[in-house]
Amino acid sequence: GEKVEQHESTLSVREGDSAVINCTYTDTASSYFPWYKQEAGKSLHFVIDIRSNVDRKQSQRLIVLLDKKAKRFSLHITATQPEDSAIYFCAASRGGSAKLIFGEGTKLTVSS
Amino acid sequence: GGIITQTPKFLIGQEGQKLTLKCQQNFNHDTMYWYRQDSGKGLRLIYYSITENDLQKGDLSEGYDASREKKSSFSLTVTSAQKNEMAVFLCASSIPRAGYEQYFGPGTRLTVL
Numbered sequence: 001g002e003k004v005e006q007h008e009s010t011l012s013v014r015e016g017d018s019a020v021i022n023c024t025y026t027d028t029a030s031s032y033f034p035w036y037k038q039e040a041g042k043s044l045h046f047v048i049d050i051r052s053n054v055d056r057k058q059s060q061r062l063i064v065l066l067d068k069k070a071k072r073f074s075l076h077i078t079a080t081q082p083e084d085s086a087i088y089f090c091a092a093s094r095g096g097s098a099k100l101i102f103g104e105g106t107k108l109t110v111s112s
Numbered sequence: 113g114g115i116i117t118q119t120p121k122f123l124i125g126q127e128g129q130k131l132t133l134k135c136q137q138n139f140n141h142d143t144m145y146w147y148r149q150d151s152g153k154g155l156r157l158i159y160y161s162i163t164e165n166d167l168q169k170g171d172l173s174e175g176y177d178a179s180r181e182k183k184s185s186f187s188l189t190v191t192s193a194q195k196n197e198m199a200v201f202l203c204a205s206s207i208p209r210a211g212y213e214q215y216f217g218p219g220t221r222l223t224v225l
Contacts, residue, residue, distance in 0.1 A: 001171060006154075031211070032211035034213060034214075036216075042218075043202060043216040043217060043218050043219055044155075044202070044204075044216045045215075045216065046213035046214070046215075049211075049213065051211060089154060089155070093211065095211070098143050098160065098162055098206065098208065099157060099160065099170070100157070100214065101157075102147075102154040102155040102156075103154055104153055104154040105152075105153070105154050
């Protein structure tokens with residue numbers, strides 16, 4: 001079946017540094033790529049997404065890059081803060097489908 | 113704003129027991145989802161419902177039933193609880209178009225004795 005893989009299961013950075021989380025997908029028909037954040041003991045919430053008609057999107061300190069040729073997308077968190085510490089999940093879905101395929105998550109730790 | 117509530121928060125059952133998890137949302141969203149999250153892993157889709165009278169299987173539907181009682185509520189039944197099913201079950205909702213964010217509930221943690 002279709003898969004989304006997150007390459008880093010854990011990531012540690014120092015406060016103020018940048019963090020990069022990478023994902024790859026297998027379904028060439030994927031066209032929507034959201035990211036979700038799960039803080040300790042809490043549920044998931046949406047942080048940012050990108051659609052296949054663009055290759056870059058920025059929202060404040062979050063940047064998402066999409067390389068359709070390589071079937072790869074990444075989340076860049078700039079100027080990290082301790083409150084960025086969480087598990088981040090990437091996901092992908094096909095155009096016209098409500099069904100998201102999630103990656104396994106990356107635990108980001110930002111130390112001060 | 114809206115909210116998704118899941119009941120119960122913790123569910124303890126015996127192996128072989130039939131167990132039901134409930135989800136309610138007041139976003140007025142058409143589409144609702146049930147996911148299973150195993151410890152340290154990603155989410156796997158069990159069932160989803162695009163609109164009130166729709167029900168679709170996800171990748172992990174075997175051993176589960178689902179019911180969309182009305183637009184605001186979506187229930188999941190574990191038909192025969194197994195010890196390897198200890199996990200958190202997450203409900204989510206969204207508008208009924210592809211490519212829009214899902215809003216998640218707080219989860220139900222299932223323990224099977």
